[in-house]
Amino acid sequence: MTAEIITIGDEILIGQIVDSNSAFIAQNLNKIGISVHQITSIEDDKSHILQTLEEASVRADVIIITGGLGPTNDDVTKNTLCEYFDDILVNNEEVLEHVEELFAKHISTPISNLNREQALVPSKAHILFNKYGTAPGLWLKKGEKVFIAMPGVPFEMKMMMELEVIPKLKKEFKRSFIFHKTIKTYGLGESAIALRIEEWERNLPVSIKLAYLPALGKVRLRLSGKGENEEELKLAIEHEFEKIYPLLEDIISDYSGDDDDITLTINKLLVAKKCFLAVAESCTGGEIAAEFTANPGASNCFKGGTVTYATQSKLDILGVPAGLIEKHSVVSAEVCEAMAKNVKKMFKSDYALATTGNAGPTKGDSDAEVGTVYISLATPEGVFSKKFILGKSREQVVKKAVAKAFEMLLKELNGK
Amino acid sequence: MTAEIITIGDEILIGQIVDSNSAFIAQNLNKIGISVHQITSIEDDKSHILQTLEEASVRADVIIITGGLGPTNDDVTKNTLCEYFDDILVNNEEVLEHVEELFAKHISTPISNLNREQALVPSKAHILFNKYGTAPGLWLKKGEKVFIAMPGVPFEMKMMMELEVIPKLKKEFKRSFIFHKTIKTYGLGESAIALRIEEWERNLPVSIKLAYLPALGKVRLRLSGKGENEEELKLAIEHEFEKIYPLLEDIISDYSGDDDDITLTINKLLVAKKCFLAVAESCTGGEIAAEFTANPGASNCFKGGTVTYATQSKLDILGVPAGLIEKHSVVSAEVCEAMAKNVKKMFKSDYALATTGNAGPTKGDSDAEVGTVYISLATPEGVFSKKFILGKSREQVVKKAVAKAFEMLLKELNGK
16 A cells, blocks of 8 residues: 655745655554655645646555645645545534634634634545644545645644544555664765675565665664565564674664664663763753753653853863863863763763864864864763864764764763 | 756655755755755655656756665666666766775775776766765756756765755856745734734735745744846845834744744844853753754853753752752742753853753653743843743653743843
């Protein structure tokens, strides 16, 4: 069973927003055995929408549309669907009641006719309840093809997928199974990995696909399969995993297969050791702490940290000796190690990461070249540092520094 | 002049990654007067790629393709382009030299034949130099239509757009002008705004489009136009802006039109006042600091902050009195205000934001319901707090809390 996703809204086509909805929808369709054949983003334009609906319905069984259901004039999806299904808009009492209740309880401005018109829906549509917003979702059929329209506001769409769309798809269709297993590696490029596993890859059964997903110093390898028998499919993929594992053992950072973020892997290792982390960030500006605490359960292994952005704050807050900064400059291994040691003591943690560097675009309180970053790791046994040159783009420098910091900690926790 | 973007890679269709490349490409095409008609994501599949290329070339003048140019077997774009252009792969000496140099200078693993094969390119292609990677970009023509293939690795693609694609498009084509102006509002929903500006919107010239972009408590309004005369176009949009401004004056947070993030607006206001900010974060886990320091120039108005995730750290690091926590619980206005006041003193800043709350999914060191967040703002004059109930999704709670914190600070700086 295949689906296509159509996202409607000029804001995607002018690059004002990134389309994150499609990834969420695709993930959740995959989980119930529906693969996504194509994702198409188009503007709020009636004729383009009609053409895209027609093309998608030739290729896929389920067409999922997001966006263009709002109350304002630039939203044309509902009227366009009416034209496509040769339908008219009718008032839906239940939706109207919900919109009125939302306004009465949660919205400070008075309800208007524009809001009430959200209750106008195509007469042939089954309504998908929007618990968190005023635009209802729509489920329409043309022959055997299903068309599902959802609002584009990410949170509303996500809740509607979870509470309405996925359960209804599961109930109405017999689907096959899709299974992915992801192996995360670090320290080797994709072509070097490809050479190592060349023979294994050549012998991979046609039913299992291998994909390489390269990113900053990390390559994820994904094994994917689709089949009618869930157990057989999983076994086949696990079987291939057991063959690839010894070939890559020294560079695998995680093979739980659930595509965990590196922070989650670290979280689990710290909790298993009953250890806590603290961080002292300068050039990474809080991003290490923010990424680490994005996982629920961070409180079981994370004490906290400091963002000492200004040089003076490194003295005042972290107690880095002024003489050390004067002697080695604020961007140096010595200062970074002092930050790590001191933050570990302050927060009474077992491990501590520290960063100091120059993310650019101009030089800061030191003469270090833009892109120079020191990362230090204090452990129960001592402290050590690495120096990195991470390019000229501020965003990239921060991103890479955060990745490197987590890699250093992961290696240490893995005893490598 | 119109373009279409085609992104190739299974990872987008299974939702493993979000397609951020397209937004970047679209933004940069818009800046030189090329509008994007459609964005299509498809898997690494020869026949699907061929069909998509054919369809896109009917609708658009420029077809930009990303992804599938890597050295491994799952990358099929280069061979597929050969088939589409009835071409063969030939070795390019310049690319080979570059690949060899990259390996010699920056990559620790030895170069392999897979890497050298990156220098095989379609004979009809003009080469787009990839300064930061081994896969060259390709520029091909079929009649009047231009096809541009770039690697999918975001950083490599971005640099290639900037250094190669945009300059070449500017040189080879006469383009019209596209101009967007974005007005950011807060505190009012899109339908309430639509009612306020109803009459103005009705009288908007057809050449100017209005879009509503709603997000958590904020609505961005975008005026867009396309034309042959840059000056006339800008004047027409500025003229409409002057008419809409008085209708929305009380809810506009930013109208610089450059779609600045709220953090950048705050940055500018703080620098103008010669004031500095510090932050004391609990449930937001460093995200406020990270977002604020994502802007270059943060060091001119940001001292730093603490992430006191564990309750004990609030005592140890910020000196919040244990009695206060005992009496009011760790998630309370009283504790939050103490955090803000103390971090302001510690970092010798003029303003300080503090957060404490429960982001979920389970209750932490307090009895506060999941989603409860207090935000305090210490100013040169005093300190005040607000309580928010921000839902049950951890990610959403953090995101909304960060947005609310910046809104509180912006209002204060604007003297509202």
